[in-house]
Amino acid sequence: MGGDFAPAEVVRGAVRYALRAARGTEPPAQILLVGDPDRVQAELAAASEKEGEPLPPGVHVLPASEVIGMDEHPMEAVQNKRDSSLVVANALVKQGKADAAFSAGNTGAMMVAAISLLEKVEGVSRPAIATLLPTEAGHRAVLVDAGANIDCRPSHLLQFALLGSVYAQAVLGYENPRVGLLSNGEEESKGNELSRKALALLNAAKGPDLNFVGYIEGNHAFEGRADVLVCDGFVGNVLHTLSADAKNITDETAREAILDALLRLRTQLDYAENGGAPLLGVNGIAMIAHGRSDARAIMTGIRLSVITARSGFLHALRSAVARGQQAAAEGQA
Amino acid sequence: MGGDFAPAEVVRGAVRYALRAARGTEPPAQILLVGDPDRVQAELAAASEKEGEPLPPGVHVLPASEVIGMDEHPMEAVQNKRDSSLVVANALVKQGKADAAFSAGNTGAMMVAAISLLEKVEGVSRPAIATLLPTEAGHRAVLVDAGANIDCRPSHLLQFALLGSVYAQAVLGYENPRVGLLSNGEEESKGNELSRKALALLNAAKGPDLNFVGYIEGNHAFEGRADVLVCDGFVGNVLHTLSADAKNITDETAREAILDALLRLRTQLDYAENGGAPLLGVNGIAMIAHGRSDARAIMTGIRLSVITARSGFLHALRSAVARGQQAAAEGQA
Numbered sequence: 001m002g003g004d005f006a007p008a009e010v011v012r013g014a015v016r017y018a019l020r021a022a023r024g025t026e027p028p029a030q031i032l033l034v035g036d037p038d039r040v041q042a043e044l045a046a047a048s049e050k051e052g053e054p055l056p057p058g059v060h061v062l063p064a065s066e067v068i069g070m071d072e073h074p075m076e077a078v079q080n081k082r083d084s085s086l087v088v089a090n091a092l093v094k095q096g097k098a099d100a101a102f103s104a105g106n107t108g109a110m111m112v113a114a115i116s117l118l119e120k121v122e123g124v125s126r127p128a129i130a131t132l133l134p135t136e137a138g139h140r141a142v143l144v145d146a147g148a149n150i151d152c153r154p155s156h157l158l159q160f161a162l163l164g165s166v167y168a169q170a171v172l173g174y175e176n177p178r179v180g181l182l183s184n185g186e187e188e189s190k191g192n193e194l195s196r197k198a199l200a201l202l203n204a205a206k207g208p209d210l211n212f213v214g215y216i217e218g219n220h221a222f223e224g225r226a227d228v229l230v231c232d233g234f235v236g237n238v239l240h241t242l243s244a245d246a247k248n249i250t251d252e253t254a255r256e257a258i259l260d261a262l263l264r265l266r267t268q269l270d271y272a273e274n275g276g277a278p279l280l281g282v283n284g285i286a287m288i289a290h291g292r293s294d295a296r297a298i299m300t301g302i303r304l305s306v307i308t309a310r311s312g313f314l315h316a317l318r319s320a321v322a323r324g325q326q327a328a329a330e331g332q333a
Numbered sequence: 334m335g336g337d338f339a340p341a342e343v344v345r346g347a348v349r350y351a352l353r354a355a356r357g358t359e360p361p362a363q364i365l366l367v368g369d370p371d372r373v374q375a376e377l378a379a380a381s382e383k384e385g386e387p388l389p390p391g392v393h394v395l396p397a398s399e400v401i402g403m404d405e406h407p408m409e410a411v412q413n414k415r416d417s418s419l420v421v422a423n424a425l426v427k428q429g430k431a432d433a434a435f436s437a438g439n440t441g442a443m444m445v446a447a448i449s450l451l452e453k454v455e456g457v458s459r460p461a462i463a464t465l466l467p468t469e470a471g472h473r474a475v476l477v478d479a480g481a482n483i484d485c486r487p488s489h490l491l492q493f494a495l496l497g498s499v500y501a502q503a504v505l506g507y508e509n510p511r512v513g514l515l516s517n518g519e520e521e522s523k524g525n526e527l528s529r530k531a532l533a534l535l536n537a538a539k540g541p542d543l544n545f546v547g548y549i550e551g552n553h554a555f556e557g558r559a560d561v562l563v564c565d566g567f568v569g570n571v572l573h574t575l576s577a578d579a580k581n582i583t584d585e586t587a588r589e590a591i592l593d594a595l596l597r598l599r600t601q602l603d604y605a606e607n608g609g610a611p612l613l614g615v616n617g618i619a620m621i622a623h624g625r626s627d628a629r630a631i632m633t634g635i636r637l638s639v640i641t642a643r644s645g646f647l648h649a650l651r652s653a654v655a656r657g658q659q660a661a662a663e664g665q666a
Contacts, residue, residue: 147517150525184480184570192483192567218571234525235568237517238551 001035001067001085002105004291010104011043013298018056020299029306032098034062035085047295064088067105070291074108078116086110090117093284099309100285102276102301104293111148114279114286121314123321126156127281128233129288130167131240139224142168142177146277147237154197157181157230161202163280164228165210166320170313172227180216180226182235190215194232202230207327209320275300278308280317285309334368334400334418335438337624343437344376346631351389353632362639365431367395368418380628397421403624407441411449419443423450426617432642433618435609435634437626444481447612447619454647456654459489460614461566462621463500464573472557475501475510479610480570487530490514490563494535496613497561498543499653503646505560513549513559515568523548527565535563540660542653608633611641613650618642
């Protein structure tokens with residue numbers, strides 16, 4: 001029920017995914033649509049008609065009587081609307097009835113619901129949002145934190161590095177992913193107070209679970225010098241939203257010439273890769289989609305949810321955090 | 334003598350500018366080339382040959398025996414190399430023999446030389462680098478600080494707002510320029526610790542010299558909702574370098590299709606607008622070019638230097654700072 005084009009586009013994206021899964025072109029999954037049953041059923045019928053195919057198997061409707069609006073205060077909304085689609089979806093994950101919760105609704109509410117219901121992985125104090133940035137030659141880089149934690153301490157950035165590294169390994173399949181810390185220069189003397197302190201922590205934490213490669217400058221972020229880019233959520237949010245809006249880096253004289261090319265680029269940016277951004281560090285898969293997601297974005301976000309749920313990411317994260325805690329304890333002993 | 338392609342491309346850019354100025358297609362200016370006289374003279378001859386025209390009037394050579402390398406420590410280099418081209422150029426401005434210093438050399442050294450020789454405008458504690466961002470429909474936005482001040486206090490951001498506002502008015506001709514504070518959301522509850530405190534200061538300082546419009550999100554930065562975008566130098570540097578590298582926001586399958594269009598875009602980004610970035614807040618015009626500047630970037634950087642020097646920016650800045658100090662004193666009284 002969440003998102004600017006919900007429930008129509010969300011339901012249609014789910015139907016499109018299920019159709020492809022039935023044909024074997026997407027990983028198999030059961031999709032539980034959580035919301036107002038009448039509206040969802042009506043949208044299912046409409047989606048089937050638009051796609052020109054009968055409803056595929058594997059799409060189910062689960063009732064939720066409330067909706068959290070896009071502009072509601074996240075904490076209050078989650079506390080007061082326990083039967084909202086967003087809260088119910090996270091509760092299904094908590095109860096083991098779903099492997100992932102995916103929403104294009106209120107981002108803050110999704111974070112609050114995921115953290116309060118699924119709880120944080122032991123040893124993780126600040127769950128963080130990861131987004132995938134396209135880099136040169138088709139490579140992907142994981143940007144953490146893309147906006148969950150606006151004011152950060154150096155130790156939080158160390159956690160983001162670990163979260164991103166485990167994600168890059170488990171979900172993207174990168175062996176020993178290179179982790180870089182976003183900064184204003186590559187020399188160790190660069191950086192602001194936060195990044196300089198984080199640099200020291202990250203250098204000290206280098207090891208089998210953390211292939212830290214140092215500072216990465218903004219102009220190298222898309223070059224693929226690192227598989228994971230770490231920054232605080234303030235910088236990450238601005239970067240993420242800005243690069244998603246790269247179509248506007250143009251002016252009138254260039255607009256027409258660039259339109260086709262940027263549409264293709266934007267298609268890749270928005271849909272093929274950025275259909276969902278996982279909240280890393282909670283005991284379950286919580287995937288956040290852009291509020292403006294259309295059916296195609298929803299379909300790819302479901303794909304990323306399925307892949308993430310099947311990846312063993314959570315298990316790998318718990319193991320890595322435990323190893324990190326043990327190493328820290330031994331270091332202190 | 335500074336820059337990756339100096340002195341050849343720097344001299345050629347100057348010659349190209351002078352040729353156009355002689356034809357009346359660039360604002361008139363006398364160009365003082367500061368450096369090794371033999372090498373500069375040789376490059377002048379080479380540039381004349383490449384351009385296929387005799388050397389135009391208005392190009393002069395002033396000797397400087399030293400060169401500050403791109404990787405030298407800025408403070409030490411400026412202290413030890415008093416006869417370097419970069420230091421001599423700033424000294425010429427200090428002595429009133431030049432109206433602007435322009436360099437593609439060591440950015441840090443250029444900042445140190447400009448601040449130490451020209452000194453800060455009274456009332457300005459942190460000079461800042463301004464860059465021009467293209468926005469939709471051909472509009473330009475001034476981004477301050479693009480990297481001079483990595484760790485900032487809220488009061489610094491207030492100064493950046495004033496510097497950028499005066500620049501937008503004096504140089505770009507915007508009346509009552511709209512000043513926005515870069516943040517992760519538009520509501521006043523958003524922002525990190527620094528931006529929230531700066532928001533309060535900026536709101537309190539609203540007035541005839543500061544048309545503050547509040548937070549601007551990253552994804553609206555290129556939409557032209559503000560004429561001046563304020564952020565700390567860490568964020569500004571990452572943003573600036575990242576957007577200058579927007580060509581890399583692509584992957585293999587999109588590369589060919591997008592190449593032509595991005596080349597045009599890049600041409601506009603790099604050359605037509607970004608030939609130089611002024612250091613605002615010193616008693617003189619100090620313009621910093623990208624180290625990789627070619628002749629065309631140098632030519633447009635000279636243009637921006639000339640326009641800035643002729644704009645009355647310095648006078649307007651001194652007046653605005655004085656009014657601000659008076660208002661603050663009256664507010665305290």
